[in-house]
Amino acid sequence: MEYSTDTVIIGAGITGLTTAFYLNQNDQNFLVVDNRDYPGGVMHTQKCGDFVYETGPNTGVLGSLEAVKLFEQLHGEKSLTADYALEKASTAAKKRFIIKGGKPNIMPMGVGKGITTKLFTFKDKLRLLGEPFRKRGTNPNETLAQFVVRRMGQSFLDYAINPFISGVYAGDPGMLVTKYAFPKLYNLEQNYGSLIGGSMKIGKVRKKEKEQNPDLKKVTRETFSADDGLSNLAYGIYNRVGEDKFILSAQRAVVTKTESGFEISFIKKGERSTIKCRRVVNTAGAYAFADLFPFVDDEDKKVISALKYSSVVECALGFEKWQGTPLDGFGCLVPQKENRKILGVLYMSTLFKNRAPKDGALLAVFMGGMRHLDYLDLSDTEIKKIVAEELSQIYKIKEFEPEMFKIMRHHNAIPQYQADTEQRINAIEKIEKQFPGLIIGGNMIGGIGMSDRIKQGVQLAEKAKI
Ligand SMILES: Cc1cc2nc3c(=O)[nH]c(=O)nc-3n(C[C@H](O)[C@H](O)[C@H](O)COP(=O)(O)OP(=O)(O)OC[C@H]3O[C@@H](n4cnc5c(N)ncnc54)[C@H](O)[C@@H]3O)c2cc1C
Numbered sequence: 001m002e003y004s005t006d007t008v009i010i011g012a013g014i015t016g017l018t019t020a021f022y023l024n025q026n027d028q029n030f031l032v033v034d035n036r037d038y039p040g041g042v043m044h045t046q047k048c049g050d051f052v053y054e055t056g057p058n059t060g061v062l063g064s065l066e067a068v069k070l071f072e073q074l075h076g077e078k079s080l081t082a083d084y085a086l087e088k089a090s091t092a093a094k095k096r097f098i099i100k101g102g103k104p105n106i107m108p109m110g111v112g113k114g115i116t117t118k119l120f121t122f123k124d125k126l127r128l129l130g131e132p133f134r135k136r137g138t139n140p141n142e143t144l145a146q147f148v149v150r151r152m153g154q155s156f157l158d159y160a161i162n163p164f165i166s167g168v169y170a171g172d173p174g175m176l177v178t179k180y181a182f183p184k185l186y187n188l189e190q191n192y193g194s195l196i197g198g199s200m201k202i203g204k205v206r207k208k209e210k211e212q213n214p215d216l217k218k219v220t221r222e223t224f225s226a227d228d229g230l231s232n233l234a235y236g237i238y239n240r241v242g243e244d245k246f247i248l249s250a251q252r253a254v255v256t257k258t259e260s261g262f263e264i265s266f267i268k269k270g271e272r273s274t275i276k277c278r279r280v281v282n283t284a285g286a287y288a289f290a291d292l293f294p295f296v297d298d299e300d301k302k303v304i305s306a307l308k309y310s311s312v313v314e315c316a317l318g319f320e321k322w323q324g325t326p327l328d329g330f331g332c333l334v335p336q337k338e339n340r341k342i343l344g345v346l347y348m349s350t351l352f353k354n355r356a357p358k359d360g361a362l363l364a365v366f367m368g369g370m371r372h373l374d375y376l377d378l379s380d381t382e383i384k385k386i387v388a389e390e391l392s393q394i395y396k397i398k399e400f401e402p403e404m405f406k407i408m409r410h411h412n413a414i415p416q417y418q419a420d421t422e423q424r425i426n427a428i429e430k431i432e433k434q435f436p437g438l439i440i441g442g443n444m445i446g447g448i449g450m451s452d453r454i455k456q457g458v459q460l461a462e463k464a465k466i
């Protein structure tokens with residue numbers, strides 16, 4: 001097959017889907033190429049009996065206006081199992097737990113609760129009072145661990161930031177660089193000299209911004225999914241854009257530079273096809289870059305390919321009847337100091353409707369990450385044994401017999417923005433200048449959460465418009 005179009009988007013994950021959505025709205029000519037046989041990338045929902053579980057991300061945060069607007073425009077769109085609707089998590093989501101001494105402790109939200117919690121030492125609580133008066137950091141490559149210990153103290157690192165980083169990045173705060181992994185936090189200190197003082201000042205700025213632009217009131221940081229799971233979000237976009245714009249199951253894609261633009265060749269159902277186009281928008285991860293774009297200078301490819309990704313083992317567990325301690329919250333996170341073998345557990349059936357039978361439970365359990373890179377090689381039996389031991393202890397379950405136990409192994413799960421990030425950003429800028437029409441996105445830059453991905457998808461569509 002030979003195709004010709006203006007723009008080819010590589011990747012039909014949430015980033016590529018968002019780009020496709022906005023190119024489509026602007027009546028642009030484009031095709032989306034992906035090697036999976038379904039749209040959504042790592043975002044994928046499965047059903048097993050009465051359980052509806054995610055095989056990748058479980059929840060997003062309504063943290064960008066771009067995400068809010070996309071969901072508004074999709075509302076009612078035909079999705080996989082129903083008409084698409086955003087589902088916000090139940091109010092229980094506000095309660096989150098951190099394991100300390102083997103038991104779940106409520107994670108304090110706000111300074112007041114931070115003072116009374118048992119998670120932090122008395123000394124660090126006292127130190128927190130001095131946080132607004134501490135000096136600004138001067139090292140742009142300071143790690144998150146160094147940053148937190150300097151401003152707040154070791155116990156805040158151990159029992160707040162370390163488990164949080166496991167939950168978000170499956171990462172290690174000793175390796176992530178604050179400036180790139182948490183730019184908002186870095187800027188708070190740089191711009192206001194203090195996290196506490198800066199948050200209060202930013203709060204006032206945001207209030208004013210919301211008065212001027214009421215749409216911003218919808219950016220709430222609430223937790224979301226879609227009715228019946230995140231695949232419905234993917235299919236909501238896919239159906240709106242139109243099936244004919246997608247070439248799925250496209251294997252071994254390679255882009256070559258031509259005089260008038262680019263040519264993408266790939267194999268589908270044993271046959272080689274090519275697409276001639278003027279622009280290519282890449283949304284595949286850094287791990288795929290060198291094979292996709294062989295014409296890019298070796299040195300630049302090396303910088304991009306050097307991005308480290310954590311690997312994650314994700315388990316979806318379904319219980320027809322839950323007999324452990326109550327699952328009355330978002331979930332629990334496990335600090336490294338606790339020396340346990342899991343990273344955390346999400347209480348999916350507490351957060352969202354119709355994920356498990358009444359009186360039952362659906363849990364998402366995470367293992368591995370940068371803490372235990374070798375866990376990806378564990379056998380199913382070993383993984384099941386670890387999960388059974390850990391959950392039985394934490395939730396006081398006498399007979400651990402889930403009716404559903406699914407195991408998903410994710411290589412290249414979450415990018416870790418470390419000290420080489422600036423070099424990568426520079427390489428991307430250089431490549432885009434050197435090869436006009438090649439637009440580079442994907443989770444190698446711009447944030448890892450779904451809201452960040454949607455925001456980038458909008459920006460990529462803007463760049464790709466004629
Ligand atoms: C296990 C896991 C849990 C997560 N949990 C959360 C969470 O709870 N909340 C949250 O906000 N974020 C979470 N994330 C992160 C978030 O899901 C991702 O950042 C986001 O979904 C990535 O979207 P994307 O479109 O950028 O990439 P992807 O979803 O990876 O899409 C890229 C697509 O490109 C395709 N592709 C790659 N190489 C090629 C090639 N050579 N040819 C053709 N196609 C190619 C891939 O198959 C894929 O379909 C999680 C991620 C993982 C892996």
